[in-house]
Each structure stands twice: as C-alpha cells, then as structure tokens.
Amino acid sequence: MNTKYMNPYLAGFLLGLLLLATIFITGRGLGASGAFKNVIIAGVITTAPNHAAQNPFYQDYVGKDKEPPLKAWLVFEVLGVLFGAFLSGLLSNRLKWTTESGPHLKPQWRWFFAALGGMLFIAGAQMARGCTSGAALSGMAVLSTAGFVTMMAIFGTGYMAAFFARRLWK
Amino acid sequence: MGPFVPELISEPFNLILAFLIGIAFGFILEQAGFSSSRRLAGVFYGYDFTVLRVFFTAAVTAMSGVLLLGHWGYLDVDAIFINPTWLYPAIVGGVIMGIGFILGGYCPGTSICALAIGKVDALFFVIGGMVGTFLYAEIYPSIQSFVNSSALGPIYVFDSLGIPQGVFAFILIAVALMAFILTSKIEKKVNPDNAPSLSFPTFSLRLATAATFLLALWFLWMPDRKQYLEQMVSKTDYILQNPVALMPVDELAFRLVDRDPRLQIFDFRSEDEFQQFALPNSVRLTERDVLGKSGNELIRNEFLKKVVIAKDLKQAETIARILMHLGAKNVYPLETDIHTFAQLFHLQPNEVKPAQWDTGLDPITLQFRKMASETLKQMIAEEKTKGQKKPRAVKKIKGGC
Structure with missing residues (x-):
C-alpha cells in the first residue's frame, strides 16, 4: 500500500458496514470517550479509594461486587483502535513521530492547544454521554435523538468557533 | 435474528x-x-x-x-x-x-x-x-x-x-x-x-x-x-392460500375445564383489560413478543395448542396469521371476542343479574355450558389468588460511551 489516503466515500462505506456489523452482532455501536472514563475511574479507585467512595461519579464501580472498570467493552475496543491504526500506519508507511500543526503555529503552542482541546472534548463527552463516535455516529445509525442533537451541537459550535481559532490551522 | x-x-x-x-x-x-x-x-x-x-x-x-x-x-x-x-x-x-x-x-x-x-x-x-x-x-x-x-x-x-x-x-x-x-x-x-x-x-x-x-x-x-406483516397477511390472496382454523367457544371451554396441559391462551389485549378479566391459563403478550428476537418460548413450542385472543376477532386473526407466517404452529384465533365468550358462559365479573341462558341451544350444549360456567368461575378465582403468569422480560443491551 502507498501513503495515499483511502477514498473518503469508500472509507465511509466501510466504516458504516463495520458499525452495522457491530450493531448486528453486539447490539451496540462504536465508541471512544467511554474508555477514557473507565481508565480514569480505574486509576482513581486504585490510588484513592476513599476519595472515589465519596463521589457519585464513581458509584457504579465502587464496591466489592462491581465489575472492574478496565474490563469494559469500550476499553477493549479502544485498545483495538490503537492496534488497528498502528497496523494501518505500518502498511501505508505513515509511522513517524511528528507534530502536525497549522503553517503559522509553533509546535509548543500546538501541544498546548491539543491538550486544552482534549481536556474540553473528553470532559464534554462525559456530559453528553458520548463523543463523535459513541453519541453522534452510533446514535445517528440507530436514529436516536441524542445522536443528532450531539452531532449538530459539536459541528455547529465547531463552525461558530472556527473564526476565532483560525490562527491555529490556517 | x-x-x-x-x-x-x-x-x-x-x-x-x-x-x-x-x-x-x-x-x-x-x-x-x-x-x-x-x-x-x-x-x-x-x-x-x-x-x-x-x-x-x-x-x-x-x-x-x-x-x-x-x-x-x-x-x-x-x-x-x-x-x-x-x-x-x-x-x-x-x-x-x-x-x-x-x-x-x-x-x-x-x-x-x-x-x-x-x-x-x-x-x-x-x-x-x-x-x-x-x-x-x-x-x-x-x-x-x-x-x-x-x-x-x-x-x-x-x-x-x-x-x-x-x-x-x-x-x-x-x-x-x-x-x-x-x-x-x-x-x-x-x-x-x-x-x-x-x-x-x-x-x-x-x-x-x-x-x-x-x-x-x-x-x-x-x-x-409491523405494518408490513399486517398488510401482507390481510391480502385476499394470502388469506385464501393460508386458511386459519378458528377455535370454537365450546371446545375452548371444554379444554379449559378439562385442564388440558397442551392448551395455551395468548391474550393480546391491553394490560388494563387483561387485569380486569382474563381466562384461566392465559398469558398476556404484546407485539414485541411476536416481532422481537427473544419472543416468547411458548410461541415456539409447537406442541401447544395456541389460542389467540385480541381486541376483536379481526385482530386475533391477523395476529394468528402473523404468528404462523413467522413459523408458529397450532395457532387458533378464538371464534368470538372475549366478552362474547364471557357472556356465553356467564363469566362477567360485574354482572348485576345473571343473564338468561340461551334456551335455543340443544339441551346437551346448554347443560355443558352451565357446568363449564361454574368450573370456569372457580378457575378464574383461583388464578386471581395465585397470580397470572408473566411473560419473560426482554434483556436490554447496555452500551454507550
């Protein structure tokens, strides 16, 4: 394989078939942000069990009879994503430590904004019960109202905020 | 599925x-x-x-x-x-x-x-x-x-x-x-x-x-x-090619009184109606039990004689046809709606005065209905005290981020 990206419609079609197969076999869609949640929950419960016991955020996982937070569907799925993307990068010759940023932005600032963006994105995903994959894409596939509301809120805000963030990308 | x-x-x-x-x-x-x-x-x-x-x-x-x-x-x-x-x-x-x-x-x-x-x-x-x-x-x-x-x-x-x-x-x-x-x-x-x-x-x-x-x-x-199946089984051609046998009221009463273990009544009326009045040995089902994947194990049991009761005969027939189309065997809609059945056997719970027995009937049927009426009333009362069977709940899949 070469370093060219796949045709977007073909990629979308394959992604759609994968999502359909996932729904057909397991009854649920794809996701990502849930894995972040479970990793943090596992970390806090292990390092500060008393702190976790006082916060209702952790209540589903605190206690002896509860499933360990890392033994979750999305955690295994995201591990797969990491591996699958690595495989794709390997085959398409794209494995390289780089920082990608807009033409007028220093890498340090790119790192700062990436961290800030990640912080907001994944915190927002906890509030909305899902991110672009879990809430928007999978939600749209099963025609849930939440899926469409979340999708419009994410992309609508993205367009409105794009003007203010143009120095980052253009 | x-x-x-x-x-x-x-x-x-x-x-x-x-x-x-x-x-x-x-x-x-x-x-x-x-x-x-x-x-x-x-x-x-x-x-x-x-x-x-x-x-x-x-x-x-x-x-x-x-x-x-x-x-x-x-x-x-x-x-x-x-x-x-x-x-x-x-x-x-x-x-x-x-x-x-x-x-x-x-x-x-x-x-x-x-x-x-x-x-x-x-x-x-x-x-x-x-x-x-x-x-x-x-x-x-x-x-x-x-x-x-x-x-x-x-x-x-x-x-x-x-x-x-x-x-x-x-x-x-x-x-x-x-x-x-x-x-x-x-x-x-x-x-x-x-x-x-x-x-x-x-x-x-x-x-x-x-x-x-x-x-x-x-x-x-x-x-x-649901609409698709209803439309399909309501077509004249389909009805002609797939005749449905109705369950006569007296046969149903006889099997009930006889406590026939192979009889199973499916009641598709609303929860309220079902609570108000139901026949003994009946389970209330919904369209989910018919169309869903887990369905109801009773529907799949081909040895049971399955009697379908719904809001009226037309609906019962449609449901029976859909059930048979989806592979169920031995399905019979009851030939009348449940209230007519209850009247024929004098089972209405809130009856002020007992209605007259239909004297036009032949004496053997009349006598059977009178006897069945007593037994059925007893059976309904028994069922009330021990509680009706509940269909199995469907397991919901957990998901999300």
Missing part, C-alpha cells in the same frame, strides 16, 4: 469481539486520514471536507442497514442499544466538544488513531483528555443535577420531529448527498490547488449516488415491520 449479545455471545467473547472490532475501526479511520488533525480541522475552514464525507457516508450506510435488516426481520431493532437523550446536557456537552474539536484538532477516537502512528500532538490531546475526565469527575457532584436533567429516555429522532421513520431516512440521505456535492464545490474554491482528488472514477461515483437515492426513495414508501 440479531443482535447475538447477550444470548448467543458470552461476556468474555464479547470483549474479544470488542478488540477485533476496534482493530477494524482504527484501521479504517487511519486509512481515511483521520489520524491527521489538519485534515480533521479542514472541515471547519472549507479546505478539506474528508471528515464530512466519511462521517455522513458511514452514518447513512449504517442507518440504512439497520432499517433494512429490521424490516426484513433479521435484526430486532427494539433490543439494540438506543442511546438515551438528556437534552440539555447533550447540547452543552456538544458545545464543549465543538470548542475542544477546533482547539485540539481531534476527537477522542481519532486522537487514539493519530497517537498510534506517532503524532505527538495527539499524545497531548489524550493526556489532556485524561485530565479533563478527572476534572469532570471532581466537579461532577456539583453539576450532577444538571447532567441528569431533561432525561427523555431512548427516543427516536423521527418521533421527536413527528414524522414517519422512512421520511426522516429519506431526508437524511438527501441532505447527505446534497452536502457531498456542495462541499466539493466549496473545497475547489477555497483550496483550488490541493483539493483532495477523488480516486473513484466519476462514473462509479454517480452510480453509487443514484443507487443511494433510489434506496432513499424506497425508504419513503417502506412500511415498518
């Missing part, structure tokens, strides 16, 4: 599946170029609409598949996970995510992909995401009431908009196709030199577009599975 979790696929195997599905997910996202933040951000500046193309094509493909598989009866759409709506948290969370997207250049899934091929900025995004989740957990107690407000449950978007499912599917596909055309034009204007070339030959792309549009048109006319 899908989905195969939780009945056919065990929990450990499901986790292995999750890993395998994740590999395919990551592979496709990376191949599509979602490991590049500049490419992802391009959708907001008009220089690269890859995200929109991949995202919309995937959503339309998966949605069409879910609708078609549900329509043909391969997928139990009521058993799959529909992510519930918390309206205001979804909007506020979405707005925060939108800001995070434009600043960070990734979404959670794509940041994992980019990290996998060595993007340092993605590493920062992921670490930031961990910190963000922790901070969210810390402030969670104070925003908990908001986060759990406006809970609308697992609602469908077409119901929220008040339009039929097929019409919504048509609109979504039409909007997606128009967006593809429009954004290609914008891209050429904003980024004339580097607009991503489409490697599909134009002819295939046009063919795919036409096929998708035809599918959308078909969705417009496609009835849902």
Whole structure:
C-alpha cells in the first residue's frame, strides 16, 4: 500500500458496514470517550479509594461486587483502535513521530492547544454521554435523538468557533 | 435474528469481539486520514471536507442497514442499544466538544488513531483528555443535577420531529448527498490547488449516488415491520392460500375445564383489560413478543395448542396469521371476542343479574355450558389468588460511551 489516503466515500462505506456489523452482532455501536472514563475511574479507585467512595461519579464501580472498570467493552475496543491504526500506519508507511500543526503555529503552542482541546472534548463527552463516535455516529445509525442533537451541537459550535481559532490551522 | 449479545455471545467473547472490532475501526479511520488533525480541522475552514464525507457516508450506510435488516426481520431493532437523550446536557456537552474539536484538532477516537502512528500532538490531546475526565469527575457532584436533567429516555429522532421513520431516512440521505456535492464545490474554491482528488472514477461515483437515492426513495414508501406483516397477511390472496382454523367457544371451554396441559391462551389485549378479566391459563403478550428476537418460548413450542385472543376477532386473526407466517404452529384465533365468550358462559365479573341462558341451544350444549360456567368461575378465582403468569422480560443491551 502507498501513503495515499483511502477514498473518503469508500472509507465511509466501510466504516458504516463495520458499525452495522457491530450493531448486528453486539447490539451496540462504536465508541471512544467511554474508555477514557473507565481508565480514569480505574486509576482513581486504585490510588484513592476513599476519595472515589465519596463521589457519585464513581458509584457504579465502587464496591466489592462491581465489575472492574478496565474490563469494559469500550476499553477493549479502544485498545483495538490503537492496534488497528498502528497496523494501518505500518502498511501505508505513515509511522513517524511528528507534530502536525497549522503553517503559522509553533509546535509548543500546538501541544498546548491539543491538550486544552482534549481536556474540553473528553470532559464534554462525559456530559453528553458520548463523543463523535459513541453519541453522534452510533446514535445517528440507530436514529436516536441524542445522536443528532450531539452531532449538530459539536459541528455547529465547531463552525461558530472556527473564526476565532483560525490562527491555529490556517 | 440479531443482535447475538447477550444470548448467543458470552461476556468474555464479547470483549474479544470488542478488540477485533476496534482493530477494524482504527484501521479504517487511519486509512481515511483521520489520524491527521489538519485534515480533521479542514472541515471547519472549507479546505478539506474528508471528515464530512466519511462521517455522513458511514452514518447513512449504517442507518440504512439497520432499517433494512429490521424490516426484513433479521435484526430486532427494539433490543439494540438506543442511546438515551438528556437534552440539555447533550447540547452543552456538544458545545464543549465543538470548542475542544477546533482547539485540539481531534476527537477522542481519532486522537487514539493519530497517537498510534506517532503524532505527538495527539499524545497531548489524550493526556489532556485524561485530565479533563478527572476534572469532570471532581466537579461532577456539583453539576450532577444538571447532567441528569431533561432525561427523555431512548427516543427516536423521527418521533421527536413527528414524522414517519422512512421520511426522516429519506431526508437524511438527501441532505447527505446534497452536502457531498456542495462541499466539493466549496473545497475547489477555497483550496483550488490541493483539493483532495477523488480516486473513484466519476462514473462509479454517480452510480453509487443514484443507487443511494433510489434506496432513499424506497425508504419513503417502506412500511415498518409491523405494518408490513399486517398488510401482507390481510391480502385476499394470502388469506385464501393460508386458511386459519378458528377455535370454537365450546371446545375452548371444554379444554379449559378439562385442564388440558397442551392448551395455551395468548391474550393480546391491553394490560388494563387483561387485569380486569382474563381466562384461566392465559398469558398476556404484546407485539414485541411476536416481532422481537427473544419472543416468547411458548410461541415456539409447537406442541401447544395456541389460542389467540385480541381486541376483536379481526385482530386475533391477523395476529394468528402473523404468528404462523413467522413459523408458529397450532395457532387458533378464538371464534368470538372475549366478552362474547364471557357472556356465553356467564363469566362477567360485574354482572348485576345473571343473564338468561340461551334456551335455543340443544339441551346437551346448554347443560355443558352451565357446568363449564361454574368450573370456569372457580378457575378464574383461583388464578386471581395465585397470580397470572408473566411473560419473560426482554434483556436490554447496555452500551454507550
């Protein structure tokens, strides 16, 4: 394989078939942000069990009879994503430590904004019960109202905020 | 009939599946170029609409598949996970995510992909995401009431908009196709030199577009599975080719009084009506028990003589036909509605004075009905005290982020 990206419609079609197969076999869609949640929950419960016991955020996982937070569907799925993307990068010759940023932005600032963006994105995903994959894409596939509301809120805000963030990308 | 979790696929195997599905997910996202933040951000500046193309094509493909598989009866759409709506948290969370997207250049899934091929900025995004989740957990107690407000449950978007499912599917596909055309034009204007070339030959792309549009048109006319089955079994040809034997009232009474172990009554009336008056040895079923994947084990038991009671004879006949079409054997609609049956045997609970027995009947039938009446009354009273059988509850699949 070469370093060219796949045709977007073909990629979308394959992604759609994968999502359909996932729904057909397991009854649920794809996701990502849930894995972040479970990793943090596992970390806090292990390092500060008393702190976790006082916060209702952790209540589903605190206690002896509860499933360990890392033994979750999305955690295994995201591990797969990491591996699958690595495989794709390997085959398409794209494995390289780089920082990608807009033409007028220093890498340090790119790192700062990436961290800030990640912080907001994944915190927002906890509030909305899902991110672009879990809430928007999978939600749209099963025609849930939440899926469409979340999708419009994410992309609508993205367009409105794009003007203010143009120095980052253009 | 899908989905195969939780009945056919065990929990450990499901986790292995999750890993395998994740590999395919990551592979496709990376191949599509979602490991590049500049490419992802391009959708907001008009220089690269890859995200929109991949995202919309995937959503339309998966949605069409879910609708078609549900329509043909391969997928139990009521058993799959529909992510519930918390309206205001979804909007506020979405707005925060939108800001995070434009600043960070990734979404959670794509940041994992980019990290996998060595993007340092993605590493920062992921670490930031961990910190963000922790901070969210810390402030969670104070925003908990908001986060759990406006809970609308697992609602469908077409119901929220008040339009039929097929019409919504048509609109979504039409909007997606128009967006593809429009954004290609914008891209050429904003980024004339580097607009991503489409490697599909134009002819295939046009063919795919036409096929998708035809599918959308078909969705417009496609009835849902229940309507489809009802229409099919109500056609004159179908009725002529598939005659249904009715259950005579006296035979039913005899089998009830005889405590025939092979008799099973299915009552399709509402919960209220069923609570008010029901025949002994009957279970209340709903359309879910007929159309859903787990169904009811009693329906599948071919040795049982299954008597169908519904609001009226017409509905009972339709349900019986659908049951038989779906493979059930030995199904008989009761020849009258349940109230006529109750009158014939003087079973009405709130009867002020006993109605007159029909003296036009031959003496043997009359005597049988009088005797059956007593026994049936007793049996109904017994059933009341011990409580009726409840159909098995359907296991819901957990999901979401």
